[in-house]
Amino acid sequence: xxxxxxxxxxxxxxxxxxLTLTHAAFVDYxxxxxxxDKSLGQMPYLQNRKFGVEMSSLSFGRDxxxxxxxxxxxxxxxxxxxxxxxxxMKGGPTRARLLALLAAVPKNKLQLxxxxxxxxxxxxxxxxxxxxxGLVQAVAxxxxxxxxxxxxxxxxxxxxxxxxxxxxxx
Numbered sequence: 001x002x003x004x005x006x007x008x009x010x011x012x013x014x015x016x017x018x019l020t021l022t023h024a025a026f027v028d029y030x031x032x033x034x035x036x037d038k039s040l041g042q043m044p045y046l047q048n049r050k051f052g053v054e055m056s057s058l059s060f061g062r063d064x065x066x067x068x069x070x071x072x073x074x075x076x077x078x079x080x081x082x083x084x085x086x087x088x089m090k091g092g093p094t095r096a097r098l099l100a101l102l103a104a105v106p107k108n109k110l111q112l113x114x115x116x117x118x119x120x121x122x123x124x125x126x127x128x129x130x131x132x133x134g135l136v137q138a139v140a141x142x143x144x145x146x147x148x149x150x151x152x153x154x155x156x157x158x159x160x161x162x163x164x165x166x167x168x169x170x
Contacts, residue, residue: 076156082133086161094118095126099135099150099158106139106149130154 086092086099094116101107101115109127113120127148130136135154140147150158 072160076160078153078157078160082135082153082157083160085129085133085135086157091126094122095130096158096161098123098126099130099154099161102136102148102150103155103158106147108145108147110145112148 084092086096097116098112101112107115109123110120112127113123116123127136131138131148133153134151135157136148137151138146139149
């Protein structure tokens with residue numbers, strides 16, 4: 001009885017894996033057939049993933065680079081969330097550019113939008129995220145206009161982003 005259950009479980013796992021790989025190949029074919037971005041395909045991800053186990057293709061140098069970055073950021077009193085916000089996440093370079101604009105002189109969101117050339121609503125979302133992490137602060141409010149300035153924490157993070165961009169390019 002237990003051998004039948006084990007056989008059924010192994011057949012189920014094999015069928016599920018085959019179905020997943022077939023679906024991923026179809027999705028990969030559809031996304032790359034239109035001449036779009038080839039990185040959208042899922043096959044490279046699934047080729048590194050065998051039966052639920054991640055097979056890392058990263059070299060030793062890449063892993064040690066991550067260790068150096070983590071050490072630098074924690075030595076400056078910054079958490080990994082700030083690193084993710086400014087370097088790893090989508091919109092990180094834009095947030096770093098907004099921090100650089102605020103480093104010179106305090107500005108409101110409309111001034112940031114005009115100087116950076118991006119939509120005001122996008123600037124609004126970026127500033128709100130930076131407020132959550134304490135990278136900027138509201139320094140003056142007149143009516144509905146709020147002026148924002150970079151904090152000490154934001155200055156340290158901006159210096160590390162600049163260092164990461166110049167020192168660790170592949």
